[in-house]
Amino acid sequence: MPDSKYLIVGGGMAADAAIHGIREVDSKGSIALIGAESDPPYDRPPLSKGLWKGKPLDTIWRDTSKQAVELYLGREAKTLDPQNKRIVDEHGAVYTFEKLLLATGGTPRELPARAGRILYFRSLQDYRTLRAMAEQGRRFGVIGGGFIGSEIAAALTMNGKEAVMIFPGEGIGDRTFPRDLSKFLNGYYIQQGVQVLPGQSVVDVEAHGEQVVFKVRDEKTSKICDVTVDGVVAGIGIQPNIELAEIAGLETGNGIIVNEFLQTSHADIYAAGDVAAFHNPALSRYIRVEHEDNANTMGRVAGRAMAGKPEPYRHLPFFYSDLFDLGYEAVGELDPRLETVTDWQEPFRKGVIYYLQDARVRGVLLWNVWGQVDAARSLIAEPGPFKPADLKGRLPAKKA
Numbered sequence: 001m002p003d004s005k006y007l008i009v010g011g012g013m014a015a016d017a018a019i020h021g022i023r024e025v026d027s028k029g030s031i032a033l034i035g036a037e038s039d040p041p042y043d044r045p046p047l048s049k050g051l052w053k054g055k056p057l058d059t060i061w062r063d064t065s066k067q068a069v070e071l072y073l074g075r076e077a078k079t080l081d082p083q084n085k086r087i088v089d090e091h092g093a094v095y096t097f098e099k100l101l102l103a104t105g106g107t108p109r110e111l112p113a114r115a116g117r118i119l120y121f122r123s124l125q126d127y128r129t130l131r132a133m134a135e136q137g138r139r140f141g142v143i144g145g146g147f148i149g150s151e152i153a154a155a156l157t158m159n160g161k162e163a164v165m166i167f168p169g170e171g172i173g174d175r176t177f178p179r180d181l182s183k184f185l186n187g188y189y190i191q192q193g194v195q196v197l198p199g200q201s202v203v204d205v206e207a208h209g210e211q212v213v214f215k216v217r218d219e220k221t222s223k224i225c226d227v228t229v230d231g232v233v234a235g236i237g238i239q240p241n242i243e244l245a246e247i248a249g250l251e252t253g254n255g256i257i258v259n260e261f262l263q264t265s266h267a268d269i270y271a272a273g274d275v276a277a278f279h280n281p282a283l284s285r286y287i288r289v290e291h292e293d294n295a296n297t298m299g300r301v302a303g304r305a306m307a308g309k310p311e312p313y314r315h316l317p318f319f320y321s322d323l324f325d326l327g328y329e330a331v332g333e334l335d336p337r338l339e340t341v342t343d344w345q346e347p348f349r350k351g352v353i354y355y356l357q358d359a360r361v362r363g364v365l366l367w368n369v370w371g372q373v374d375a376a377r378s379l380i381a382e383p384g385p386f387k388p389a390d391l392k393g394r395l396p397a398k399k400a
């Protein structure tokens with residue numbers, strides 16, 4: 001029976017960051033990690049970005065195993081008994097702990113369509129599968145216009161493949177960007193050679209020999225047409241893996257609820273990363289963030305807290321993406337339903353977009369503008385009130 005001082009469930013970036021956090025405080029305490037994937041922790045962002053631009057695969061590994069940790073990979077924690085501090089995996093193996101971290105991440109949402117042959121892209125194994133598909137095929141359907149869809153369509157195109165993007169909304173990234181920028185991205189992707197089918201839903205997917213034919217329905221006209229491709233990859237969002245927490249009777253909502261020290265409703269059980277919902281003081285609300293900076297920063301803070309050095313988690317995480325030769329960093333709430341103030345230096349190529357609510361800045365998009373993330377965080381923390389005119393020229397911040 002693996003018996004450890006610190007037990008981590010999950011094998012992603014938050015888990016690895018937590019192990020480093022524990023080791024900053026406690027160099028000797030035993031640590032065990034149970035991970036569903038058979039790979040040890042790795043950096044996830046390169047799977048849809050850098051690895052398609054020549055970054056070598058062996059650069060993505062974290063050095064988790066150098067931290068004196070028992071790795072139980074390819075295992076799934078099935079039950080959690082908080083009173084007896086025990087976890088049981090799918091083979092019946094029992095793991096006990098003094099402190100537990102739930103860094104269980106999320107599972108890709110799937111289409112209701114009768115659909116084998118769709119690769120829901122999330123893991124390193126999915127990357128390997130898509131690479132193998134790309135060796136064989138020439139034309140790919142990419143379902144979803146969010147982070148995965150936009151990055152994978154660009155990655156395939158930059159690797160000489162044809163990509164057909166299908167999504168129900170009007171524009172690429174339309175849950176993040178204002179309408180005009182999202183519409184611009186449709187045109188920009190088309191210029192780069194991507195076939196963009198906005199306002200379309202996939203209703204069925206069928207294998208036809210080596211090829212896949214999927215039926216897409218136009219949201220406005222209900223007209224259905226066939227799209228034939230060599231493979232289909234999808235990114236239509238994830239659902240937080242809260243099942244273990246639910247079994248244990250921990251407080252959950254949109255994720256596992258944690259306090260400022262990242263403890264769940266059980267004081268010796270912590271949660272971090274994509275699965276954890278935490279209160280952010282700058283935004284004055286609970287948020288759950290599915291990006292790298294949050295996984296790394298929150299994981300480390302959770303690990304340090306588990307090892308006896310709790311600090312409140314007040315970090316406002318940033319995120320970033322690359323879309324062909326465009327790139328951005330962003331902080332806070334990028335909800336295009338908010339009032340937006342656009343400050344282009346060059347329209348759609350370089351500039352800053354501010355997202356406002358009740359005369360406060362809630363989010364900042366730094367579009368091909370670099371080195372301004374901290375200044376954006378400070379702006380979001382300011383009480384305001386801000387008028388649109390106050391914000392023009394506010395970032396890039398002037399050097400002191």
Ligand code: NAP
Binds near residue numbers: 202
């Ligand atoms: P996402 O960014 O939430 O995007 C979901 C997309 O799926 C949206 O474009 C949505 O379209 C579309 N969609 C929803 N239902 C659909 C349907 N039935 N048919 C076709 N499209 C549908 O999720 P994701 O791209 O899957 O990414 C998964 C997670 O990985 C996210 O948490 C993301 O934050 C993270 N991730 C982050 C990065 C980064 O930080 N750069 C990169 C990759 C992944 P509409 O908006 O048009 O409804």
